[in-house]
Amino acid sequence: MRRRTVAGSGSESGRSGRGFTSGFRALAAPLIVALVGALTVGLLTLGSSVAPAVAVPTPTPSPTPSPTPSPTPKSTESTSPPMLTPAITSPAPGSFVGSGTTTVSGTGEIGREIQLLSPVTGQDPLCFAVVDAAAEWSCTAVALPSGPEVRLRVVVTGAAQLAAEQTIAVLAAPVVTGGPTGLALTNGTVRGSGYPKASVVVTLAGGKRCTATADASGAWSCTFSGNVANGSVAVSASQQTSYSNPSWSNASAPVNLDFDLDRPGAPTVSAPVGGDQVPLTGTTYSGSGEDDATVTVFADAYSVCSAIVVSGSWSCAAGGVAAGSHRVIAVQRDPAGNLGPGSSGVEVLFGAAATVPPGSAGPATPAPTAEATAPPSESAPTPQSTEPGTPAPGQESPAPQAGPTSGAAPAPVPGGWNDPTLFATAVPAPWSTSQLSWAQAALLAFGALLLLCVPARLLAGTVSRARNGRPVWQAVSIAGRNRSRVEFETAPDVPLNRWLVAGAAVTAAATLVMLSGPVTSQPAYLRLLLAVMAALIVVNAVGTLVPLWWSSRVWRERASVAFLPRYLLLVAVTALASRAFEIHPALVFGLLGSVATAPGLPGRRRGQLAAVRAGSLTALAAIGWLSLGLLPQAHGFLSAFTAEIANSVVLAAIGSAAFVLIPIGRTSGRSILAWSPPIWAALTVLAFTIMFGVLSPAGLFWPGDGSVSLWWAGAGVFAALSVGAWAWQRFVVPARH
The missing domain is CATH 2.60.40.10 (Immunoglobulins)
Incomplete structure (x- = not known):
């Protein structure tokens, strides 16, 4: 077993030693190759960093241009700083x-x-x-x-x-452009331009100032009056606006203006003379005046022609006058803008050709442009004897005929819906040049108070006491005592629509007011009739609605409106008197009714309500008069219609206010006088002052030649008779009884 174990161990070890050696050999070769490759790459890399031109001559051609442009902008930004903002x-x-x-x-x-x-x-x-x-x-x-x-x-x-x-x-300084005509010669008025709606102060070299307000276009004007000497004066101006307040602009550069505040005298008219009979077109007007002055001839309300006086004489020829008898006058304005008084008027008959004896030469009247090519001697043989309106046989027609070849009668006066009428420019603006000052208007108002209003009150009281309080117009019965009063004196009760009555009354009154001036057969006078009707509606609305509002809202008392037919008679009297005495602007009465208080209302309330009525009419007239200066000149239908309404409102409002303040009968003046004499006197003087200011162009109440007006002579006679009658009944009659 041991041997088997040992033997087995030795055999395994031998196989292991031989395997290790063979594996190491197998791995060593690749390791050596890798090591050698790494060394080679390192050497190549080191060589490229030392000598790039030799190491990489061709393999990398593209990287060379790419790094070249990128350094350039970097160097530029680094050298130029950014621009500064101003x-x-x-x-x-x-x-x-x-x-x-x-x-x-x-x-x-x-x-x-x-x-x-x-x-x-x-x-x-x-x-x-x-x-x-x-x-x-x-x-x-x-x-x-x-x-x-x-x-x-x-x-x-x-x-x-x-x-x-x-x-x-x-805000720049305003510009002084000159006098009223833009020239350096001025009558005290200075014109210029500035910022729209700016307040302008104009200063003379001596320190005298006048103020003005620029209109929407920037135009302004102001007038120096009083102690301003004639001659050359340096003028400057400065202005202030709402956004500059309280600062003013710098003064403008001084401009030398030649001041001339002396008014020229009245020119003379040598042709035509009083009683002449002249044709409708081509009439020559001539006379004398002040050199370089502009003379304008008027035939009643018609502006006939204008001419500049040269060497003391002027002459112009024109037509466009309606047929009939017209009063011809001439006025002149000097180069400075001063307007003189009018010449003595002469009555001239327009509408028939002037006749001359057979065989004599016609008047040296320049013919119209159409006749300029024909000699005057050839104008007589033209076949015009068969046309209507030609002179009788044996008479020669003068040069200003319709034309030698036309064979037609003189053309009628041109006219249309857009033509202005007398009422379009009846009332001058309160700040315009006028022959009457505010002091004169106030003196005339006090004169009317003392010579007309107070004597009228004395005379009315005298007559009332003499008739035991019975009205003057109370008729004496002529039907006999045995006749039935119901049968002969009571009219049948016919119900009438009150709007129909009001419309008829307004139409009749507007017709009478329109007849206060010359009326021709032109369509523009139909427009005038509508304008006067609109004005009378405004005046009667203010004269009734304001007292009604006062009575109902302030006093909580009822009042009523009564139509008074006798007011139509007063409208007719004032219109016919204005026409007969040639008063322009016309003296107009426009009320058609009255405001009656409730029965049993105290007398002081009636006086206060009457004062509200008279004051509202006076305020309406004043506002309308001030607004006339803001209206554009009448050139078309709408502008002429607006101007006629505004002028008619002013005339009717102030005339009505003045008449109702006369304290006779049951007028507003009688009620106000019974309530408060001082308030009655103040309202009367105010109303008559505005009325005389409005009627100042008529020249009847303050003659420019220093003579006494027949109106005031008649007023003096009326005052003397009224006071005499009052004194007789007040002192003499009681002493005799």
Whole structure:
């Protein structure tokens, strides 16, 4: 067993020794090969790092260009620093600049060019500036527009993304353009332009000032009055707006204006003379006046023609006058804008050709343009004798005919719906040049109070006491005592629609008001009728609704509106008087009813309600008068229609207020006087002052030649008779009894 074991052990060991040796040999060869390969690779790698040109001449051609471009940008970024963004340091953000030009400055990168862009377009450069060595730039005398937010924007030339901007408020000085005509000659009125709705202060070299407000377009004007000497004066202006308040703009550069405040005299009219008969077209007007003044000829409400006075004489020819008798006057305005008084009027008959004796030469009247090619001697033989309206046989037609070849009668006066009428320009604006000052209007109002209103009250009281309180218009019965009053004096009760009655009354009153001036057969006068109707509706609405509102809302008392037919008679009287005495603007009464208080209401309440009514009409007239200056000039249908309504409202409101304040009968003036004489006197003076201011162009109440008006002479006679009658009944009659 032992041997078998030992023997077995020895045989195994021998086989193991031989296996190890053979396995080592098998592994040694690969290890040696791997070691040799590693050494070879290491040597190759070491050799490539020492001599790349020799070690890798061709195997790696592509890596060579790829590392070459990448180092280049890295070197550029490292050598060029980023560009600096510019900045605006003056003016400061949100600051106010009171001039149209200023200096804009800031900082930026040294050597760079800066562009200041236009605030209007946002692109066009206003200025180019180079940043200096101190990293600063500046643009001087930069013109900027006025506005609450003017944007200042600067950019770097060639790099628009590098920019800076901010907003400021700018208000440039206004511009003084000259006198009323834009020239250096002025009658005290200075015109100019500025920022829309800005407040403008105009200053003379001596320190005198006037103020104005620019309109929506920026235009403004103001008038110096009082102690202003004639001659050349330096004028400047500054302005203020809501966004600049309390700051003002800088004063404008002084402008020398030549002040001339002397009014020219009245021109003379030498042709035509009073009683002349002239054709509708081509009539020549001539006379004398002040050199360089502009003379305008009027035939009643028609503006006929204008001419400039040369060497003391003027002459113009025109037509366009309606047929009939018209009063021809001429006024002149000097180059400074001063308007003189009118000439003495002459009555001229328009509508028939002037006749001359057979064989004599016709008047030297220039023919219209259509006849310029034919000599005057050839105008007579034209076959016009068969046309209607031509002169009788044996008479020659004058030069101003419709044309030598037309053979037609003179063309009718052109007219259409868009033509303005007398009422479109009846009332001048309260601030316009007028022949009547407010002081004169106030004096006239006090004169009316003392010579008309107070004597009228005395006379009415005297007549009432003489008739034992019975009205003057109370008729005496002529039917006989045995006749039935019901049969002969009571009209049948016919129910009428109140709106129909009101419409008929307004139409009748508007027709009467329209007849207060010349009326022709033109469509424009139908438009005028509608305008007057609208104005009367406004006036009556204010005269009734305001007292009704006051009674119901303030006093909690009922009141009613009563239509008074006798008011139509007063409308007719005032309209016909205006036409008969040629009052322009017309004296108009426009009320058609009254406001009656509830029975049993105290007398003081009636007086207060009457004061509200008279005051509302006066306020309506004042507001309408002030609004006339805001209306555009009447050129088309709508503008003419609006102007006619506004003028009619002013005339009807102030005329009605003045008439109802006369304290006779049961008028508002009687109730106010019984309640409070001081309030009645104040309202009367106020209403008559405005009325005389509105009627100032008529020239009937304050003659410019210093003579006494017939109106005031008649008022003085009326006052003397009224006071005499009152004194007789008050003192003499009781003493005799």
